[in-house]
Amino acid sequence: MTSLVAPIITHAETTPDHEALRGPAGSLTYAQLVGEVKAYAGMLAARGVAPGDRILFIGPTLPEFVVGYLGIHAAGAIVVPVNPLCTPAELSYFIDDAGCRLAIAWESLASAARTAASEKGIDFLTLSAGATADADAITDVHDFDDADIAMLLYTSGTTGRPKGAELTTGNLTAAARISGQLSQSTADDRVGTGLPLFHVFGQAAVMLSGLHSGATVSLLPMFTPTSMIDLIVKDQLTIVCGVPTMWNAMLHAPDDTPADAFNHLRLAVSGGASLPLEVSNAFKRRFGCDISEGYGLTETAALGTFSRPGTPSPIGTVGPAVPEVDVEVRGSDGQPVPTGERGEVFIRGPIVMRGYWNRPDATAETIDADGWLSTGDIGEFDEAGNLRIVDRAKELIIRGGYNVYPSEVENALYEHPDIVEVAVVGVPDEHYGEEIAAVIATTPGVTLDAAAVRDWANDRLASYKLPRAVHFVDALPKGPSGKILKRAIDPEPLLAAVVEYRAARNG
Template sequence: MPNLLDPITRHAARADDAVALRTETGPWTYTALEQKCLRYAGMLRNGGIFAGDRVLLLAPSSPEFVVAYMGIQAIGAVVVPVNTMSTAEEIEYYITDSGAALVVGRHELGPAAADAATTVGIAYRALEPGGDCTAEPIADVADLEPDATAAILYTSGTTGKPKGAQLSVGNLLAAGEIGSAAAGSTSIDRVGTGLPLFHVFGQASVMMAAFTSGGSLSLLSRFTPDGMIDMMRRDELTVMCGVPTMWNAMLHSAGDADAADFAHLRVAVSGGASLPGEIARAFEARFGCTILEGYGLTETTALGTFNDIERGGKIGYTGSAVPRLQVEVRDPEGAPCPAGTVGEIYIKGDTVMKGYWNRPDATAAVSTEDGWFRTGDLGEFDDEGDLRIVDRLKDLIIRGGYNVYPGEVEEVLYQHPDIVEAAVVGVPDDHYGEEVAAVITRKPGSDLTESEVTEWSRKKLSAYKVPRIVRFVEQLPKGSTGKILKRNIDRDELRAANA
């Protein structure tokens, strides 16, 4: 019977000196990591936490996160990793919705977690540096059914309250196996990321994949472009994972970094949002590094499609379905679309979630009777079977009866030499229904004007796709992974500015 600790246990038995985690103070072997996880499990069990109990975890991407996460798994409890920037009110919601029995948090994150636990009336335990505890290690790691819930990950809650996606033991083990195979990883690989491990990308596609292959994992608790490059140099990374804004930040703020710094890098993986082609091309030109893009969601344990590592990246595409998954593009009636036709993306396979925690209606709304998950994303396949993500279905702009895909407009904006980041959204309009608006950050010192942005777009896009509303900002709103949050852009403010 499986447990998420199995890959760590397997590699601890393989070699006493096999490195699991690389830190600023030195490496942790798989053997040392396993013992820390088992001691942490012993501490939890001594505190009255047992199989099936939910444990809320707030911690940055760090060795301590791994210890707590895997310690929770070792006793068969359910980990509920939440955003480290959550307020006390948000944490209270996660506690009550999941029915958590314990909150575990790092003290440097502030009092929100402890305060929320006190308000709800459950225990709080500080996560100590190094994940150390003095409890006896458990001798009996929980044997779990593959469909037992291992983790509950709360979605962003773009409409209504966040929903908890239940990822099973089988989902997460499969994600590790598929991710490792897709990247061609082995035990000699050195994987690194600045992604938060509480997010599905860092948790499933990076952490689980690294431990499955038996390679080492390097973690940056707070992403900065210089910090990421310094970690890459220090640990001689062979695999690096990030979201588009991370690659863009390294491109624009990497100081004296050049292709030599990326010499050890074998695979660069991008996910979490569509990677603008201009960023991919500029990154390869500067650093000699091809970024391979993939696609997945929390509900599919971060997996769906990935570019073939042997064939290399195809800019603008996220590749074909990964092993053990099926991916289809369907029309509004549910029929498969031919190549070159945009439709909604459906996914089926070993990493599709069990369902939303205590939300049968929400689960039914995104599930078909034969096991397909409706993603709510729009895409199209090309003749080679590679998927291009067009946009979120809910982000589609309909201007005067014409469909405008924000990603297509953003791709054009990123080609402008003075534009660093761009987000395109629909703004209510009395005449056209919606108007196209672009919110942009400029390069430092640029005097780019709104009219110049509109004129640039007019040369490259059909008239109905051209942004009529242009606003410059110092910084676009971003989530914990660095993903641009379009839902946080004030449409009413943009509309008023255009009045």
């Protein structure tokens, strides 16, 4: 049987009473989880859902999300998980583009989805506490081919309308298997996260991987640094997964965690964005746990490279290619570049998506005839085969003919003890083409000015890399996974800051 539910059924048969999921309202054993998934699938089938149908799905990071997600899959339908914060207009676009026949949304998040479903003339179903299903359970879950689409996950992109990445059953099964192999997870592990489960990281590398391994998965519906620390301590997590802004926030939580509270935590996994060096070092100092960084995309089911536990990769790198996957760094001529040289990162393997839904041109532009996916990221390999992601190709700043990688400037600024968050972006400039701007959030109550920031950077960076524009905010805009959204930063204050800097220099 090829199904995301198949390994969970195996665990339910061999260890039925082992806890599969934990949430604020209680837990589910593997036997209970399989029973609820089959009941949910039965309810969908009774409502006319057929294999291949696309189902819009909205839910928080709770066990009910897992039941609904796997229930849709068990019925043979395609899950279309989306952000609960989407507006009716955005949801209408997803419904139209994917051709959804049903929308399902968590009870307290249902308003926008109900409106969009009504406007588009499709059925709407509330996902309620306990994921109750009022129909007979299916006997057998749907049997997929590896190449069958299991999920459409819409990529936010930087330009144009979102595209649906076609992740197959084979993609997600491979991602779960490989993630488990990398973390060396077993049924004895307790895996936890506050990541949104509609995001590929939370789905593939945490939810599906943990259940594939037979581990107990603890879910936190609303991340705060204190609640994440409490979850690690209360559930004695052995593996925890998050993004850099989460680790950074935990560092700034009240320092009242007992020194031995994290003794059982053997692995912290970071992804979604580059992890600043100082955040990694500070986490190790405070909590006594190394953070292993990985790299992947929605289009690669969250996988690509990973820093192997027990064999730490050099700080600033994201490890070598994961098992079963090939990674290359290529120059502008399309050929692999020598070790230590920079180029675009390409990935090939069983985790690479089938394509973009109804976008043959975009698919052809992204995946070549040999199965290599163009990531749009700039990277370099070291002598040991560890990849360093330098930046997004589209985020590269070219100032006066010099290439400036925002992550390098951000890492230097993160070393400042009073800088909590920072994003470095390029703004248009008549003289240099682009000028470097830093948007900074400081420790509450701390006063920091632009001159002090530039002085700090001047001791650590070449002069052409210094941020001329410095703008302070209470917090940086973030996406649903906690990743800083540079495209949401208002450029007007940055342009004004450049003018102010120039005027001060010329005056």
